[in-house]
Amino acid sequence: MDEVKTTVVADDILASASASVQWSPKQLVFRPYAPVIKSESRTPNFKKPLVSRLTKDIVETYRICNPKFNYSDELIPKRFLTNPSAGILNDGFDNENSDFILSVNCPLINSETQRRYIVKDTLGQGTFGQVAKCWVAELDRFVAVKVIKNQPAYYQQALVEVSILTTLNKKFDPEDKHHIVRIFDYFVYQRHLCIAFELLQSNLYELLKLNHYRGLSLSYVQLFSKQILYGLALMKDAAIIHCDLKPENILLCTRNGVKPPEVKIIDFGSACMEDHTVYSYIQSRYYRSPEVVLGYRYTTAIDMWSFGCIVAELFLGLPLFPGASEFDLLKRMIKIIGEQPPDYVLKEAKNTNKFFKCVGSVIHEDGSQASSSGRSIYQALSEEEYEVREMKKPSIGKEYFNHMNLEAIVKKYPYNKSLKDKELARECQMRLSLLDFLKGLVEFDPAKRWSPLQASKHPFVTGEPFTCPYKPAPETPRVPVSHNVKVDHHPAGGHWFAAGLSPNILGANRVGMYNNSHFQVTPYAHGGNFGSLGSHGSYNDGTGLGSSYGSYGDNSNMLKYYSPVGPSAMNNYAQNIPVLGSSPDARRRFMQIPHGSNGFAFSPAGNFAPMSLGTSPSQFTPPYSQVTAGSPGHYGPSSPARGNCHGSPLGKGTGSGNQINRRKGWGYSGNLPTQESPSSAHWQGQFPDVNSPNLNAGNWKKQQQRNSGNAGGHGSFSSGKPYLHPNSVIHDKPETSSSLPDPGDWDPNYSDELLLQDDSSELSNMTIEFSKGMQISQAFAPTESTVGVARYNHMSSSNMSTQRSHAESTPDLYAHPMMNSSHLTPHFTPSRLGQQPVQRFSHGRSMGSRGGEWGHVKVQAPLSSFSSGGQRSPGSNNNAPWGRRGNHPIAANIVPSSHGGNEYGRIA
């Protein structure tokens, strides 16, 4: 109103106030409502209403009022979805945990296709990184994008997921009928590998939780079982082991119409090829198969065990084997199933001695003695015996079911009271069928455990009446699929990478994954695969190829995989010709792969596994990142340890540091850097003899080439021409001495960090073997070989400390700290079981080489090292609350708010 003219239009009819209790407007100027039929001939108002011009269009209005008015969207504070949201690493794009800092409406761009994924919300977070719900305008749909941490180990591991899932999707299940999540796209954005998946709904754990942990009706159990079996059958055909099957990784699909609900299997981030079972520490504990617990070789049958556990849990609402430790887990299995693992497994399994004692004489190597007498020569340790052997009390969880055998658990589970007689009879019948079904799945003997195909013909799944115990037809022997697969992508997917993934390579290398048969053919493929697998070098079979994780993208192994060069690249390698490799960061690296067998002979790679764990975040990031990693001292410019990085204490130090950090990150707590510092100092002290200048490269990009493919950076130890991996870290773990707690014992929280510890003895190999394999492209600094030794000490001490901390924090994990109430559908949330390790121990293939090698260890860890490690961990515990709240200092920054669950903070 430019000028205010006022009129009072109230008719001056001060009507007698009808003072009714109920207020109602008097009929004065307001008249009873009558719909207006004809449209008025008033000139339409072309101007927007004032309310729009003062809200939606206020900037325009202000510009009209004042042409100089200027406002830019840049002033809008970002609502961060990532926590912590302080940009510390990667030029401020990443937080201290190497997670890309996501904010609402920030884009993730596939530079090749220019497709933009607009981040709208977060679905979950894990050790691997984060999962964002993104809108893709050109597809007019939401997708789930996994944004992997900017650390080589996670990057590698995620590549495995990409290749395995791509294979499963495209090659084995082009029509999407096997209940396996679809992968849509992958690309690198701001140094983060991003993988786009179809967006699904809530997972089965959340479903059970919503159901107040009561079991689902048998018809749903049957339906889901059948669908999951479709997926498992496909995976078996593809010779792929999921390695982390659990209710959290089975997601409901968006329902369309009246169709029955559907589920899909997700998270192939831990999957591996059946013929490359690199890690020994796999599966989430409740769903961990006995052969994995015992350290026996494993196959796709471990997924069937997990599947059995899931089926039981869907029925019961609670996990069947909620072991608080591996000891507890095994004890529960034995009690509930009423048997124990077969002697032939116990005889060969690596960890048998941790859980069993031998009570009979082994007369026949083949174990016939035991079987003929009908009694096992092994007897499970009692709690007391375990305590004596392991020097610690096993954690024992509480029991959910009063009837501790499977039959009673199933039969006595409360019945729905509304069931009428007839339905009740049917329910009982189906439970018998379910019981028989479960018995074939949670079968100790992996050889007898049913395959997906066998299980899918069980009456419980087919719906046929259950009349007698199911005897599956023996699987017809067939050419192992893996063999076939080998032709294409064997081994282990490393090739796939080669073919398909080289994100930053300037676009040169998007080669159809399956197109390069050459790769597969080459003899080296094997070795290479490992690297590619992201196996972190943990592969120990002595034949070698471990690809070191430390090497990261730079690694020669990696190169192979990423090499845009295509098939010819392999040849080049073989010939020892430097090849231009493309590593993820798009820098060029020259690499040479040693010719012939020598090159590949390095077995020790296993040791490096830890690095991969992302223990050395700094590799990808500027030097100061190390500080965040928790051991600033180490990486400091003066750090003597630098050159050796591998296996060096650095690794450990950082490793544990990371662990802590990471954990904290998870829990959203603050940083621990201070705590770490003592330990780092410690480490430094230990390695006085190692001199490597720091080249620091905190940036992995800067690192130049790597050594031989296998040995990767490790070669540097012996050769003295280190390939510098300044930040890379290795964690080796001395062979599991009984005095060290097994990670499994505390592992609900087990996360990748744990993985750092390798099985072991491979350390020693490293030093020896390296010398041959080494090829240096660029020696940054002289190094001494002693590092390897030192490493050993560190390992042990740091392990202890880390373990301790984990153990203490374990209970907290049961909460889902990350879950927002509003997000019912996260794909990835820290599970109650703890995060699935990204890295695992290598599976003992190198056993033969163990032992003797220890001779190399010359340096004993000073006592102090232990203590420092120890101190560190408790401290970190204190500071690392798991809960989500609390950690947010509300004070200072604007933190986003949102829907039921996102946070917002305030600007103070």
Place this chain on the structure above:
Amino acid sequence: MAISSRSTHRRLAVGSFIEEYANRVDILTFDEETLSIKPDPNLSIDHPYPPTKLMFHPSPKFSNDILASSGDFLRLYSVRDTSIEPISVLNNSKSSEFCAPLTSFDWNDLEPRRIGTSSIDTTCTIWDVEKGAVETQLIAHDKEVHDIAWGEAGVFASVSADGSVRVFDLRDKEHSTIIYESPQPDTPLLRLAWNKQDLRYMATILMDSNKIVILDIRSPTLPVAELERHRGCVNAIAWAPVSFQHICSGGDDSQALIWELPTVAGLNGIDPMSMYTAGSEINQVQWSAAMPDWIGIAFANKMQLLKV
């Protein structure tokens, strides 16, 4: 426009909308006996940009009348018998020359220290106006925030261009609750009115829509009613100060409609109880507890008080 809460003076404030930098705020006095509204040349003050909202201090007992306005900043004025003086300009912008304009604000009647402002920078800022300091700033939405309304001393709701209505509790700043999202994503919600007689209900309007959406915070996401009898877009809404089930709306169809929320909605939607046709598009509706029998509307260059 705004109506003073003080019972001693029947005061109104009106602000201009002129597409120039210089705008004005005038204070008017309403005499209920003579039914006259008088401007006072002394009670007029310049205002940079058109004010997006005016509001008097909510406490009837406050010694001085204080008027607040939002626009480029949150401004407080002391309104005396013969003069109007600026008290303070509250600016939360830290850096740039031009801050994000404020689209609206609401004065907390239970905790009159608190004023919450909504801004196009996606935030809501809670001011402690006694201290002249920011109590907190929240990123409330993913897009511009268009309006804010207090429910309780520490609870407010906001609407945004992102199409959502969110409720915030200052005791738990970590979370907010979305109680409504417009059916077409990103249809801006422009205004919000919280029913002070029954805090379960609030009403919001969508941009370029003839609908008034009535929400019940107990049943998030599903509106309890949608009032669709305006024949142009709805521009303003005000809950009755004395009844929990009446609301007045004004729209581009020049009509002011009074609605009574039925306990059960009919099949054909809800008809308003009564209607008033103004001379042109109604831009503002005020219905104040200080003058419950009068509804103020503004259209074109006029302000009218309608007796109900």
